Amino acid sequence: MIRTGVIAVAAAAVLASTAQAAEPGGNADWGAALRQDAEAFHDLILDSHPGPVDPENPGFKPLLERGLKAALVRAKTAKTYPDYYFALQTYAASFDDGHLGLTNYRTDGFVFTSRWPGFLTALRGDRNEVVFREDEAAPPMGAVLVSCDGRAADALAAEVVGRTAGRWSLRSRREAYSAALFVDYGNPYVRRAQRCVFEANGARKTYALAWRDLPAATRDKGFAVASAPRFTTPIELRPYGDGGFWVGLGSFDGDPTSADGVKLTALSKAVEARAGDLRAAPVVVFDLRGNNGGSSSWLSGMAKSLWGAEYVAAREPQSEGVDWRVSDGNIAHMGFLKEMFGKAETPDPELMAWLDGAVAGLKAAKAEGRPYWRKADEEGAPEPAVVADTPMKAKAYVFTDFNCASACLDAVDLLTALGAIHVGQETSADTAYMEVREQRLPGDRVTAYVPVKVYRGRPRGSNVPAAPAVRYTGDLRDTAAVEAFVGGLR
Incomplete structure (x- = not known):
């Protein structure tokens, strides 16, 4: 069989490209752009994807229509590039299919930055542990995340990261993206954590998060600690x-x-x-x-x-x-x-x-x-x-x-x-x-x-x-x- 055009991007590269937009590069109507691209994506799938006419997958077409409806609702209030990008990316991720999605976004001059609370966590076994920090007031290294603002750690990760990453049921996916949990990319459709409970040495403590700018060099250093980068073996x-x-x-x-x-x-x-x-x-x-x-x-x-x-x-x-x-x-x-x-x-x-x-x-x-x-x-x-x-x-x-x-x-x-x-x-x-x-x-x-x-x-x-x-x-x-x-x- 033949497989061409498979899109699989290293997690760190994806995270870097989805950071918060700091400055607009023009006066685009992002609501109109979102509406046009969501409808075009929907129509392409309806026309060429096996799913909409698949008798063995009756849930596919309703999923396609629900995703479009949600994107069009967001198009009514979309004003910025992040509004546009994250609405589209959430639509694409909702299919939980690595062969169906969107790539090569044009940013129209937006400059990307990100924010963090002074520490990063990563998945270690089945627990989100602190693996990198540059703030003495942050939870200690190895501390285990229990919850944030009443949301259990797993639910928080699924909401903050999983909705735009997709395929969150896969352990490989959760491991690859786990370092993004405490990085704010400017997604207007998720709630950024404010108060989180961590457990260390058998005791639990609540931390109020102080979000601040995350320099690219610090982000890359933290991601490298959180998970070893992929390596492409020579042919x-x-x-x-x-x-x-x-x-x-x-x-x-x-x-x-x-x-x-x-x-x-x-x-x-x-x-x-x-x-x-x-x-x-x-x-x-x-x-x-x-x-x-x-x-x-x-x-x-x-x-x-x-x-x-x-x-x-x-x-x-x-x-x-x-x-x-x-x-x-x-x-x-x-x-x-x-x-x-x-x-x-x-x-x-x-x-x-x-x-x-x-x-x-x-x-x-x-x-x-x-x-x-x-x-x-x-x-x-x-x-x-x-x-x-x-x-x-x-x-x-x-x-x-x-x-x-x-x-x-x-x-x-x-x-x-x-x-x-x-x-x-x-x-x-x-x-x-x-x-x-x-x-x-x-x-x-x-x-x-x-x-x-x-x-x-x-x-x-x-x-x-x-x-x-x-x-x-x-x-x-x-x-x-x-x-x-x-x-x-x-």
Whole structure:
């Protein structure tokens, strides 16, 4: 399958970009802008997303309409850029889908700042603990947040951060954004905490919060303490330990002509050329640190080179089918993919034939007035034959971080189905709605990204993360420590 345009931004970068607007850069009518962009986002989803016509998800369309209604109510009073931004972002986050949202906001000259009460908390286990402070009057390091203004810690985090972050049920999401709990980004739709209860050394104490400007350098320092930044592993094949191999897969960029695409092409050839060595090695590690998804065909091809195509076909997770939403925009998207993959050094003839069929199938479905297209040979396809043996004898591991999603999750699903052991951090998650395309909204202020297909009967449930068999708690940037961690498992 193909995955393109997956949007997954590191938490710190998102937090920095959503800080409070300090100075207006013009006299825009932000109420009118909010109304226009909310309606355009709604209409794009209604036209091209599988959800509004999905008989297996009757709650999707009411959710779409409720979100629009709330945004339009806020448009009546929106006066500033934060009014506009946070209303739209709340609408997008309400779908709890990493493949559906808004990105590349145009700020029209707004300068961003933020405020804080002199300390930051982060999620440690199931508790929000003070991990950074620059005020002696603040709660002590390690103090546990109990409540603020009568709101329990979990409820406060869900309101202040979760409403605009989305997918708050995911632990990986809560961990990534937990440091934002006591940073004021100027969201006019949430209540900033004023009096909070913390527990330290068995005693509880109430603190009145004194909010003040948060310099960017201090914010970045605090975020670094709260959670180690992500690290993107290089795309490479290299020796590991005593006769083993390390396969670095920091990207699955779907464009074979991009910088990462060129590296992935070379890596695929290297894996195929040295397949015998990898198969006979004591261990092979697939390192997915920093991978945000893209095209799952990269890992699928490498797996076939190592385990054998028939063995992979017999064991890879199978859905019951894939329905593609029919719309002019989605048809154009498939044409774009055909053009993009056709520019590869050696275009995959099977993929190109599939894309030809997809474009023709979507056009035929549109002419017949059908909401979905499904490839004919996917309907009632026979189960693949059982293949008992594989030439791959190496012990395989797959290492993930907290933001692995989309095609990265597909890689985890496939590798573990082939016998690899999942280690590292719990992943992010995705819904059954896939294959993202982007579209700039008419006001040219923001870009929407929407999925265009839906899996039917996918083994992994909607927004269900992959949990590692052994959890890594160290610094993701420390490759030597990661290597030692994996080495200690054997």
